[in-house]
Structures are given as C-alpha cells and as structure tokens.
Amino acid sequence: MQIELRKSREATRRSQKEVADALAWSPSKLLRIENGAVGITVTDLRALLDHYGVRDRKRVEELTKLAQASRRLNTATYGSSVPQSTIKFWNLRTSAVRVRQFETLLIPGLLQTEEYAREVITAYSTPDLSPEDIDDRVAARMDQKGLLDREERPELYFMIDEAALRRWVGGREVMRNQVEQLKKEAERPGLTIQILPFDLGVHGGIRGPFQILEFAEGTDYVLYLDDASGGIASRDMEAETERYLTLFWDLENIATKQWELNEFLDRVLADLHTKPADENGEPATT
Structure with a gap:
C-alpha cells in the first residue's frame, strides 16, 4: 500500500x-x-x-x-507510545455492535481532527514523553478513525457537553475546522451526535466522561471510564455498567435531537467568527 x-x-x-x-x-x-x-x-x-x-x-x-x-x-x-490498556480497548471497540460515548470537556477521539488531537495529546503529555511519542499518539488516534470508514462497524452514539464545543482548543481556526468536521461526521449512517446545551444546567453526566461497548445485543457490555492515565475498561462492574447505561439513556432524552444538530453547530461557528480573540488566537477576556 x-x-x-x-x-x-x-x-x-x-x-x-x-x-x-x-x-x-x-x-x-x-x-x-x-x-x-x-x-x-x-x-x-x-x-x-x-x-x-x-x-x-x-x-x-x-x-x-x-x-x-x-x-x-x-x-x-503502536509500541510503547500508546498505553496497552488503550490498545486493548480499541480492539474491543472494533468488535462491538454498539458504542455509546459521553464527553464533558473534549470532542470524542473518533471525531477529532488531527490538529485538535495534537493539541489535546500535547496537553495531556508528561515530561518523559518525547516529541516523537506525541507524534506516535496523534498518528495512532488518527489511525483509529478508520473505524468510521468500515462497511461493518458498530452503531456509534456520541453525547457531547456544550463545554467541549466552547473550549478553544488550539485557537479559533482549529476549533472552526473541528466543528465543521462534526457536521460532516454526523452525515454518516449509523452515527449519532447529540449535544447537552449549557441551559440544561447540572445533569448526571457532569461526573465525567465514559464509554459503553455493547456486544451481544443487550447482554454483554464493557464500561470504560476515561482518565489521563489511559482509562479503565471492565466487564466485571455489572451494577456500575447498568447505572451508566441508564444515565446515557437519560441524557439522550434531554440532549439535542439529530435534526437540531446542524443548527446548534452553526450557532457555535457563528460565535467563533464574531468573538474577539487575543494575539494567541484565544477568546479575549474582559
């Protein structure tokens, strides 16, 4: 190739x-x-x-x-640049029939542009990571986006808090490209993106990001709780998994609907164009 x-x-x-x-x-x-x-x-x-x-x-x-x-x-x-727990989870996700992901502060990895991913991975990096390690992690994350192109892939449900859209990761242009990318990805069959607007106030998802992989149509799940160290994936937390699954369904009921997504993202894009920025490209503070 x-x-x-x-x-x-x-x-x-x-x-x-x-x-x-x-x-x-x-x-x-x-x-x-x-x-x-x-x-x-x-x-x-x-x-x-x-x-x-x-x-x-x-x-x-x-x-x-x-x-x-x-x-x-x-x-x-991927070698040592990517934690083994992350690689294990990626392999599991590939074979799932359904993936549900909720994010509070960041765009889900499968939906990230390369520029956005680099900003996030760099921010998460520790002093012992070399620039080559960061490059490898960015490349690995982009490589995983191939899941979206597969003819046979899981149904994908992404729930994103509005805070992730309003946080200027990498500046105005990076965020503009990222929001435009969300609009394109949402056109894929079997892929749903919903937003939890600020005006909902406090909701159950505030406790943090998570993913739920579903395998045998409602009988076998893996819960993945994300953190800076690479995350924890487990089949053994049955009660906890059920609680997060119920939470995801509850969030679906109050989030934007599919037909509302483009209008919501267009408002975010409009604000990106009109909001003043400082010399570094970040939103200006008053």
Whole structure:
C-alpha cells in the first residue's frame, strides 16, 4: 500500500510537503503513511488518490481493500507510545455492535481532527514523553478513525457537553475546522451526535466522561471510564455498567435531537467568527 502511494505521488513530481500542504495535513502524517508506520483511512486514501489523479474505479477499489486490511492489523505497531490498556480497548471497540460515548470537556477521539488531537495529546503529555511519542499518539488516534470508514462497524452514539464545543482548543481556526468536521461526521449512517446545551444546567453526566461497548445485543457490555492515565475498561462492574447505561439513556432524552444538530453547530461557528480573540488566537477576556 505505502509503495503504491509513494509511486503515485512521485508520478506527480510533488514532494511530501507539497501534497501535505495541499490537503491541509501535517508533513509527518504523509511521511508516516508512506513509511507504513500508520494505516490510512478510506477517506484520506480517496483524498490522496484524487489529488494524484488516480480515478480508475477498479484501482481505487483495490487500494481501498488494502487500506482496510492494513488498518485491522495496525494496532500491533503502536509500541510503547500508546498505553496497552488503550490498545486493548480499541480492539474491543472494533468488535462491538454498539458504542455509546459521553464527553464533558473534549470532542470524542473518533471525531477529532488531527490538529485538535495534537493539541489535546500535547496537553495531556508528561515530561518523559518525547516529541516523537506525541507524534506516535496523534498518528495512532488518527489511525483509529478508520473505524468510521468500515462497511461493518458498530452503531456509534456520541453525547457531547456544550463545554467541549466552547473550549478553544488550539485557537479559533482549529476549533472552526473541528466543528465543521462534526457536521460532516454526523452525515454518516449509523452515527449519532447529540449535544447537552449549557441551559440544561447540572445533569448526571457532569461526573465525567465514559464509554459503553455493547456486544451481544443487550447482554454483554464493557464500561470504560476515561482518565489521563489511559482509562479503565471492565466487564466485571455489572451494577456500575447498568447505572451508566441508564444515565446515557437519560441524557439522550434531554440532549439535542439529530435534526437540531446542524443548527446548534452553526450557532457555535457563528460565535467563533464574531468573538474577539487575543494575539494567541484565544477568546479575549474582559
């Protein structure tokens, strides 16, 4: 796969930086894809092929199948940069029939843009993490987004507190791209995004982010409680899992409905355009 992509790029006589700039990617992203260090999502693959002028339907389908196969194997390449507990959870999530995720302060990882993910991962990093480790974690998170492109994937339900949309992670432009990305992802079949507006006041989700993986249609669950150390996933907390599942259903009832999402996100985008910023791109304080 990586050899074919490199040959396609070289045929256009463009450097990695030129291609990355044209697609609004970081140069390291394309470098890692061509080196085989990470897999590539179907969405990114098609963007690359279109940019290279590769439009033969049979060829595109062949490369798409290769990309999907390579991504299923890719978690073995993350090494020590990504906690083993996180890799274990990713593997579980891939085989689930349904995923429910609630986030209080951040956009869910599967929905993050690369720029947003880098800001978050850098903020969470410890002094012992090298810049290469951070690059690896960003690449791994982007690699996991391939789950969204799979023909057979879990039903995905994302519940996001409005605070995650209003927090300027990386500044105005990063947030604008991130909110626009949410609108695009919400168009996918089997993927639902709901927002818990500020005007709901205090709600049960304030206790913190969580994910629930459902396997055998309502009989087998894994509860994942997120934290800075990598999170805790367990099948053994049956009563606790039931409590969080009930909480998620309760939040669904009070959150925005699917048909309200675009209007809500458009208001957030409008505020991003009109709110003054300081010299660092952050919202100005008064």
